[in-house]
Amino acid sequence: MDGISDVAVGVKRGSDELSMYNNSNSGMSSNSDGAPNGGDSKKLRVEEAPPSRVIHIRKLPNEASEAEVIALGLPFGKVTNILTLKGKNQAFLEMGTEEAAVTMVNYYSKVTPLIRNIQVFIQYSNHKELKTDAANQRTQAVLQAVSAAQSPGSEVQEVLAAVSSPVLRIIIDNMFYPVTLDVLQQIFSKFGTVMKIITFTKNNQFQALLQFSDPVSAQQAKLALDGQNIYNSCCTLRIDFSKLVNLNVKYNNDKSRDYTRPELPAGDGQPSFDPTVAVAFSKDSSSLLGKIPGALNPLSAAAAAAAAAGRVALTGQTGSSGVLLVSNLNEEMVTPQSLFTLFGVYGDVQRVKILYNKKDSALIQMSESNQAQLAMSHLNGQKMYGKIIRVTLSKHQTVALPRDGLDDQGLTKDFANSPLHRFKKPGSKNFQNIFPPSATLHLSNIPQDVTEDDLRLLFSNTGGTVKAFKFFQDRKMALIQMSTVEEAIQALIDLHNYNMGGNQHLRVSFSKSTI
16 A cells, blocks of 8 residues: 555635636536536536646535545546535546546546536646645545555455446447357456346347446446447447446346356256356457457557547558448439538548449548548448438548549549648547537637527528527537437538638537537
């Protein structure tokens, strides 16, 4: 144990010492673009405090304990100090390094932070460090728990038990290849001891409940794997904590498994489970996934931090194609420009070719294979110009331009030098704001003299219905909600880069929020 002197805990009740946070302009909330389950105006922050190892946490439940606040930061690194403002339902958490704090804020910008199933809001503090009196006897138990949690082999479960369950609920999106119980066991066992798995189909989606031996392993697995693809560009893992804390498994077969009780029966008409299979998995990590091209290599702790910091898709197989085949297009409406705009939300489109002899299909060349995979996972099955489009990886490595002098009726276009590429600047914030198509759009670069009515009219003219609208504080950005995802897709195609006058071009992207 490092000793409790490493960590200081302080409590101020109703203190005005940190009243600068009352106007809450110090940084982004956990969902600066809003959150799927609410429309609190305080979520919409424009001014952003620079990164700091001190994190400001708002809207804590009245009964939240210091241990629960500390547990939010534990997966990202050492927690060195905490200050709670009980009267204001706020806290300040000091991480050991700024890097740990940045990873934490980036992660919680994509995953809603919860304490006692209530959403809290996380942002950088303007403070660079916390100065508190660690002599308070009341907080010594918390100090010891935190110090223990930061020591290898400790009983960190006691600190985290109130925050997370050892049971994860897993949903598989874009399941183009079968995912078995054994595949899940192999992937998740890299993060701890998998005790039980139950698989089932609900709402036409393959789902699973997976129980670890402790909540910490579940938290690390969720941090590393949520949003990752099991196979190249498909079978995307969506992971949440279950409200259950223990699974009751009655049968060991291909639908459910209790690895602690190999003697369980298989059940009626179900293939029986051979306990030697589990042994084979534990000894040979490449026994299954290693034989499948483009399979997910279970992630290390370093990859977990990278995933938390916003690396959205795995690169997958080296040398895989960056060219997509899009079919079932509306050939009367679709153009290379419209495909460039829509697919450009997920990567930098280099070339587009609508097929001459099959005009309901097109080839789209992205700048990288992982951008192609990302576009495929988000746009396959979406509606464009009234038709559900199909997006798959093409066997082509590039899209050929027409030979000189050959007129292909404008069906092929080269966008390699387009100024509209969203991702050509390394480290751009656009990398952290990639979301699936949604009915709510995020607008930016709005001229100061443009009103809400102007924008409502503009977006209504794309053929959809505007359901809600909200300006950000500085009015340079806004959220606008259409009645359907299809209408939002159409509005984005029509109005991204729209000239609002004075050579100011509107920027449009999908948002993760509702208004």
